[in-house]
Amino acid sequence: MEAKQNGPNGELSSSVVPGPTNPMVTPLLTDLYQFTMAYAYWKAGKHNERAVFDLYFRKNPFGGEYTVFAGLEECIRFIANFKLTEEEISFVREALPSSCEDGFYDYLRGIDCSDVEVYAVPEGSVVFPKVPMLRVEGPIAVVQLLETPFVNLINYASLVTTNAARHRFVAGKSKMLLEFGLRRAQGPDGGIGASKYCYLGGFDATSNVAAGKLFGIPLRGTHSHAFVSSFMSPDEIVDRLLTSRDGSTICEDFVSLVQTWLSKVQWSNSLHGSFGETNQSELAAFTSYALAFPTNFLALVDTYDVVRSGVPNFCAVALALNDLGYKAAGIRLDSGDLAYLSCEARKIFCTIEEEFGVIGFGKMVITASNDLNEETLDALNKQGHEVDAFGIGTNLVTCYAQAALGCVFKLVEINNQPRIKLSEDVSKVSIPCKKRSYRLYGKEGYPLVDIMTGENEPPPKVGERILCRHPFNESKRAYVVPQRVEELLKCYWPGISGNKREDLLPLKDIRERCIKQLEQMRPDHMRRLNPTPYKVSVSAKLYDFIHFLWLNEAPVGELQ
Amino acid sequence: MEAKQNGPNGELSSSVVPGPTNPMVTPLLTDLYQFTMAYAYWKAGKHNERAVFDLYFRKNPFGGEYTVFAGLEECIRFIANFKLTEEEISFVREALPSSCEDGFYDYLRGIDCSDVEVYAVPEGSVVFPKVPMLRVEGPIAVVQLLETPFVNLINYASLVTTNAARHRFVAGKSKMLLEFGLRRAQGPDGGIGASKYCYLGGFDATSNVAAGKLFGIPLRGTHSHAFVSSFMSPDEIVDRLLTSRDGSTICEDFVSLVQTWLSKVQWSNSLHGSFGETNQSELAAFTSYALAFPTNFLALVDTYDVVRSGVPNFCAVALALNDLGYKAAGIRLDSGDLAYLSCEARKIFCTIEEEFGVIGFGKMVITASNDLNEETLDALNKQGHEVDAFGIGTNLVTCYAQAALGCVFKLVEINNQPRIKLSEDVSKVSIPCKKRSYRLYGKEGYPLVDIMTGENEPPPKVGERILCRHPFNESKRAYVVPQRVEELLKCYWPGISGNKREDLLPLKDIRERCIKQLEQMRPDHMRRLNPTPYKVSVSAKLYDFIHFLWLNEAPVGELQ
Structure with missing residues (x-):
């Protein structure tokens, strides 16, 4: 693709935007009907008519009253590199009826997105139903091809970003949240996408190495149950030597040192001799793992029995490491009553800190995993627990509680003619016209309402009284005097407009925007149970126009 | 990667198996702990110990009693090309603590899957909880790296294959099932995977062009609401010429021909003048679409009002096409009461067939879409409907009813030592030992029970009385005299075993296996409500061994 400058300020040319993260995102990653329609538009000579589409959803997910917008960068990467290859064109030719004229394939050969404009809410913003996240304008045949991708x-x-944000909200700011979902995600880039967007939504790290490499997300991980059960007994450990952290001493037999500490722990008075024999394969696995990672020793303690085997084995190894100047990283619980077990483990760690004078041992990090979700996090909070970090997988990445957000892409204007999509279900009626949208903020700094206006209406002004109307419900309306007005749609792909293009920010910055925007919301919109709906409105002028158009388009029936 | 022969019979060498469909499936598409464990194994000198892992799930999805196994070919493509690049190794080095020794990275550089063996149930088979779908054997460090992918x-x-099969079951054999899920799928190859596996599970076609190209799946699609509302009125149609199907006549003004037919339909006596004015933008869109696709005219009829506008407009265009020797393909309904609307449309089609003598018009194909799932298909069946084809999206591809299948990968043997994973939750205890599994068929040809045995036990024989025991419940056991015995695990990647490798079949053949196997099941296992669980068992010898090992590993507590 040729390089071209997209604006007067010498911003990035389209050719320097890299392609989509997943190379499978090509112009063919679309529904066949986008191509059949493109052909019909072309055949009717309509393909270059300028159309405006809104991309929005109708209902917030997870029973909540907010959504976080994500995926914009991938869309821009896609259109910046949009070009059908000869091979792709041949395939489209095979897929369409043979009666389709050759000229259409010449047309396909020539199209790119240089005359498409994309206005979008910045990625990581909090968004609400009906208000466009994207407004896409361009030749109708090209813009339709973009709909599905x-x-x-x-x-x-x-x-999934919204899901991550909701998990963060319940877990609280101070907890570490780890995304562990790759194996259960819906396909390979279901996994990679989940890792990226969970980080965006407020998670701290992922287990997914590929996502770490692609997006610079911090990585976390230790060992599995299989690692524990792959060992038989400490006798099989051959290389037992461990140099102390500062390099000053060498422990010739770390295995023996661990055994010594295990006896001390087992016969400790303060622990009331509460441990019997611990599992020897587990002890061997922990010892071996510590020899491999003396600076990062974190053990999964539930392969056999958390309190009677896993925790005492862990403590023996951690205390042996402590003798050599190393600080163990903590334990992971992956089954059972996580609240109870975390409290029991904490008690033992505190007792050991006291009895053996190992400062900080009581603060050992406890990670919990195993089928966690919003509800279980909430239940853990109510029960009281000692977990410092949560590893969350299946429920987070597959969005088990609600596996899809129903985004739609609706034609709102063509050749400067506003269009409406009617439906017997009022919630499915589209809001016509090329629009602008604004977020109005109140005195306390909270957003009060989003308002959509016609493209050419004067923008709402700070300190002015503005009538905000529900788009479809006549009786719902309110006056607002905003203290701050924020225009929501920014130009991310200027096409032929000459507008300045917004930069695509690094993932970290998008993540910070997301966290900041969520913090800015009025708390009653955010609570898990019965949150207050955030208000979404249209200007008085747009309201009148919607209803004029509606009456105009709807067929008049006859009562019989 | 070097070519190498994998068996005595000169089958395909590893180098000719293409890589995974999604190029993002690389050795880094794994959890970090697979690499930390690999390092710990390597550091302990255990990395080449031969381990056997089982891949299985614990519970059938969607409240059913069966699952269809899919994904095998992608696994084989992955291991056939498994090799870390230098860039990947550098990234792993960054991700691990700096204390890790260099020798490990040399080791990583050298590994591939030539000494890994994969035994699997053939893709497209019906499978059940606890019975391994895959048994993977090889050097423990390598096999662990394969777990996550x-x-x-x-x-x-x-x-998603199981979900598709369930939709097919409810819809019945005679209906056309179309997968329309790409836009709502969990990421780009959530979409591509969905299209592939829905076809495997019994769907007939997809809207996803990329999947059509990759897998040869039939494609379907017509137009959207936006296409309809992009038109204003028939006046804007410039090119109105249409040649008849046989080329014998030319209609100079197809738009007028349509208008003529519309009046006839509107004033038809048999239709009791039930139509008033139809929507003109819709009429223009249909006419235009017919001009583009005279041989494939299928119209979405619900943009304004199905019965009062969409269907009469469609009929007018279809009748005009009929004059020129073209047969319209049908309508699509995408909202409202699909049962009622399909019946109303059918009545009109039949009336037109009679009144205007257009043979076959009554049999016009009616396609329905809009939030369909198993329940709505079932409800439509109960209500009575006239739908011939269903387009199913969101609920199908995101597996909305249950967004994840909990597959696990458990160590069952290392260095010929059987291993067990205990859990307070009995359903989570793993079944130890390198095993074989068999499906035993009864007199009527139905499968009766799956049985797992130790690797070296003699296989069950036809006509012999075999004791099948529940793996964990002492009291559940039954004698079975099989009429046919099928070994379930076949060799798909022989490694160093010298076994013959099963061919990877074309998707169509896998789809046929799936459909055939589902038809072979006893009906009570398949019904939607309260299906009978299919029995999964172990041999008497394996039962005894499981419980011996369990007692051996579990810690003995003291009641206090």
């Missing part, structure tokens, strides 16, 4: 790239991204 | 590639594949 755009919706695909935004639907799951926004859903 | 294998589980990722199989979990969603099997889940």
